[in-house]
Amino acid sequence: MVVWLYLHFPSLQLDTLFKDSDIPLAIVHNKNHQIVQLNTISAQSGIQLGMGLGTAAALCRDLQIHPYNESTENKALIQIAEWLYLTTADIHLLKPNGLLLKVSSMLTLYENLTTYWQAIQSHLAHFSVNYYYATGYSPNAAKLLAQAGVNQITEDKQLINRALAKIPLTKTELPLKTITSLKRVGVQYINDLLKLSLAEIAKRFDIELVTYIGKLSGQLKHPVDFFHPAEQFNYELELMYEIDLVDKLIKPLQKIFSLLEHFLLVRNKQTSEVNITLFLRDLAKQQIKISSAQGEYKAEKWLELTKLTFESITINAPVISIRVAAANLFAFEIDKQDMFVGAKGEITPKALIAKLQAKLGEEQVTGIQLFDDHRPERASQYCRPFTQTDITTDIDRFRPSILLTTPTPLTGKLDIRHGPERIVSGWWDNENIIRDYFIARNNSGQWLWIYRTPQNQWFVHGLFC
């Protein structure tokens, strides 16, 4: 028979919230205003699960309240499933707070249940979430045991059955009507239910109860669909408090980046781009792109680039949640270095460019690309660094080293030394120029590249620096 392991996360929303650990916290259900999740500090002040909001607030005046949000839990659950997928194959999501793992198929890899469980446990430790666990011979049995907080890992059928026997029917998923009618005939625990023969039950109760018992005992098949993780890193972190200072965002980002690092490391991948989305209160979300041409996986490197980028960014409203997505994953490449010369500095050219671009902006750091064009401003253009120039023709014309971005009208007297060189070009793309270029020197000894238009206007276009 197949062994199943169920992980039940009783306080998922609370655990995945980014928070300080020394504040009493509680999650309250929207509808009935009951406490559904609480941390240890609030438990110490006497607050219990199921308590009303008023009672809880009376017991602890510093209590921080968050409304329960199922979609947050679902997202967190998927993140945990993606994480666990690295150690175990078959995962079934039971939203909002349960994971069902198929153990039997993994035992060939992990030899026995104990090693398997150790692997799962150490892997889950990264998330620092509370969970209950239990094994069972059917999904429902494992689930019931885990939700009851049995915390037992065993293949022993008798042990499992003994634990299962003690669980009251009220904990099951059976409809209340069935439970009440079972109670009337003296059936209160699972044990009592399993003692009855299926044929007798089928006569007296509806078919749903029969199916439930069949699924619980493993006699009937319980089909589940398994989870397939996305090959992309996408993590969303909800903040316990609103952050309006950019510097303060670094700490939660550090947490995400360390997860990213592990995500990339186990896949032997790097990423060249990280998109940070800041969800703002009352305003539209803000997107920040951080790129590194070389590709990087280390959390500290991404954090460094992020810090540089943040220096030039202002946020218009407090941040309530952060999402980090990594695009462009590619295989890890080793940067080859000369064995004898050795590594001189710390970083490679591409990493240097990434650093400069992160602080100064992407358009501020450029390389040069040459084009086959007679128009001087077209022949040499700025481009992304390290764009290969494939022009092989030799440049035979004498040109200034610095071109002015916009030609300025010529003032002052000059001594024309060379020229003219007439450039008539670009009639085909509506940027036609007709210019006579001269090399001239003025009285203060500056060498200028000037031109005359057909209208006899004179402009300075370049400097022979």
Next chain:
Amino acid sequence: MQNLIELLEHKNLVWHGYNHKTKPDAISSGYAELDEKLCGGFAKSSVIELISETAIGELRLLIPSINQTEGLVVFIAPPGRVNGQTLRKNNFDINKVIIVQTNNTQESLWAAEQCLQSGCCHSVCMWISSELAIHQIKRLKLACKKGDSRQFVIRRKKAESITLPFDLSLSIEPDFLGLNIKINKFVGGHLTKHFNLDMSHLWPNLAIQTNRQNIIQFPTTKVS
């Protein structure tokens, strides 16, 4: 004793007043005359100041020493758009040229420091117009040492009253054939008066051949 002096000489700690020795870490500037004055050329990892008007040949002075390299060449805050055609004509590897535009001096200095200490840049040319402080130059010097790279600071005039700890400071003025150079400061070397540097062999288009006033034409005689 002999060994000790050799060692000190090698470490550039002994200064000889009697002859110009080539400094061990100097790399030729491409101009023989300048090399002689600078004991072999521009030092490999050093911060060099160039006080110059724009467009008189300040970059042309540096081109032979920055194009003979394997690392990146970075231009920070140039006074216009750097023209790739000129660089290509002067044997630059265009793919190793990086242009950094900045909004203020702080950004320029930061970018320069990052480039210098990265170890992948050979030379950094930075145009600066505002005042500089001693600690800023010292930081650049440390970065140069760390990354084995060279920094040129090009500016119009000396903006501060104090002497900055540059390794070498040159003032240049235009001249008919090239430049008129004055060495303001040269660590471990001679200070010279003005001297003329002929750049016409590299830039024939930008030189004016004139009859010098201190040269008297040899009189032609008629032989009857």
